Amino acid sequence: MSIVATFAVPHPPLIVPAVGHGREREIARTIDAYREVGHRVAALAPDTIVISSPHTEMYLDYLHIAGGAGATGTFARFGAAHDGARVAYDEEFVQEICRRARATGLAAGTQGERDPSLDWGVLVPLHFVLQGYRDLGVPIERKGGLPTVPCPVVRMGISGLSPAEHYRLGRIVQQVAEELGRRVVYIASGDLSHKLKDDGPYGFSPDGPVFDDLVCDAFRDGDFLSLLSADPGLCERAAECGLRSFQIMAGALDRTPVAAELLAHEGPFGVGYGIAAFTPAGPAGSDEARAFGEQYDAWHAQDLKRRREAEDPWVRLARFSLESYVRDGRRVKAACDLPSELAESLPEELTSTRSGAFVSLKKDGQLRGCIGTILPVRDTLAEEICANAISAGCRDPRFSPVEPAELDELVYDVDVLSTPEAVASVEQLDPRRFGVIVSAPGGRRGLLLPDLDGVDTVEEQVRIAARKGGIDPAEDGVGFERFTVTRHL
Known part of the structure; x- marks a missing residue:
């Protein structure tokens, strides 16, 4: 057995009547589609439900998987303490995910759990899953006043790691399902853009609708490469929520032919709610055209090459300075320390003027370091950039020093003040x-x-x-x- 279906769903707490008090009627299409998802999940009678949520434990460099025997959660923070769910965890499934992650070098596991309770990114999907079971006449056990999901659950978070790493976690879920013979339903919980309307909770950004269109096109067509290669700047400006959850889902369908359905999309409150279903149309591993992890790796390598070829002398100077220091421990202090090709390309502004400057580093679209000077403290702007590039990579207290293996993945910005x-x-x-x-x-x-x-x-x-x-x-x-x-x- 393996993944029998995956679903991408939003998690607005107000969709739950005890929280919405009638406002949920304003997203009727989302409710109808969510009920359809709940009915499909229950009808599939999965052995295990795997859910990823942006609101469970989240770390910059680690994908958290909930450990232990089970957990409970309520909508108390939204004024409905009596409504929620209880789950038993599939401990064998969790242990096997962790084992495979360790064996393949993926930073994922059960360490660092600060709050074991179920978050609303999990509770909202489970609300409709439980309703689906009820509608099919499946008895729902209640304990401590809360309904218990009839099958075991695996709960996972997202991280600041790359799209490739999130996809890898999904592939591990797929492999574990096959190894253990589980019929698994994967639910990727996540809203779309939070910036669709001026009167929404986060205001409006022109990139909000663009992001929603990108994701809905991917949901409609089953083209998961676009979920992996989405521009990080666009995603940040759109204030997206669920992209990395969807990337894990994509990995759970690696090389699997699917029937893709966009069941609903709306955003009357200024937040995008998209619901999609993906049903395997053939065995896992049977469709090489859907090896989106490998396609992303090729795309990413080409994108980094393109960016590097387009760097101007300011950025090339910063890159050379940091790479020289990290690889060889050598500081670039003057033009004489540079390769002749780079030294000859430096504009006069770099070698004969003084300015404050900031150097910013990003890796996989995430900040990796940023240090600068408001006013110049060195003899030339070139020296300012060289020194601040080293500081950004090795002395930003928010991050560990850049390792040699990371250098080729870094994208640089240089701001002259x-x-x-x-x-x-x-x-x-x-x-x-x-x-x-x-x-x-x-x-x-x-x-x-x-x-x-x-x-x-x-x-x-x-x-x-x-x-x-x-x-x-x-x-x-x-x-x-x-x-x-x-x-x-």
Whole structure:
């Protein structure tokens, strides 16, 4: 046996009547599609249900799988403490996932659980699964006032790891299902964009509808490569929720022919709710055209090559400096330390002017380090960039130092700063045009660069900058400065 069906579903708590108190009627199409999913799950009578949720334990570099014998959860945080679910975990399935993850070097397992209770990303799907069982006449045991899901469950989170690693976890789920002879239903819980309407909880971004269209096209066509290769900047600006959950689901159907159905999509509250079903149309492993993990690896390698070939001298300088330091322990201090080809390509601005500069590193679309100087502290801009590239890679306290094996995966930004100017109030700020420096008595300062994905308002920009400096924006003596940047990619 293996994966008998997978479903992508949203998790708005208000879809549960005890939470929505009637507002759920505004997403009637989603409810109808969700009921269809619940009925299909119950009719399949799976041996195990595997659910991934963005709201369970989440780590930057580790995929968490819930351990133990089982768990409970309620909608208490949404005002419905009497409504929820109880599950027994498929402990053998979990143990085998962890064993395979260790054997293949995937950072996944049961360590680090801080809250064992079921989150709403799991509870909402289980609400409809339980209803599906009830509608089929399956007796539902209640214990401690909560209904128990009739079959064992495996619950997993997402992480800051790459799309390839999430897909690998899904492949392991597929392999374990086959090895243990389980009939498995996989449920990928996750909303789409949170920025579909001005009056929504997160406002509107033009990228919100674009992201929803991308995911719905993938759901409709079963083209999972687009879920893996989605632009991280677009995803951040759209404030997406479920993409990595869907990537795990894609891995659970690796090389499997499927019948894909987009059952519903709507977003009346400013958050995208998509429901899709994928039914295997042949044996797992029988369709090489659907080896999306390998296709993504090839695409990713080509994308990195394209980006590297397009780097300008500012970025090539930063890259050479960090790579020289990480690989050989050698610091680049002047043009004479550079290869002749790179030294000859440096514009005069780099070798004869002074400016503050920030170097940012990303890996798989996630920040991997960012360090810079507000005002110049070295003789030339080139030296400023070289020193800050090393600091971004090896001295950002939020991250471990970059390892040699990571160097080829890094994408660099270099921001050259103008001289900061004081402003009388936040009314003179603009998060797209200006960076901001928030200062407070005692020498505390927090800085945020302009035009960052996901930072759309002055209030948000100031809040983040202030937090970085340990500052309350409302305290006495707080001042603001703004600056512009020239961004090099």
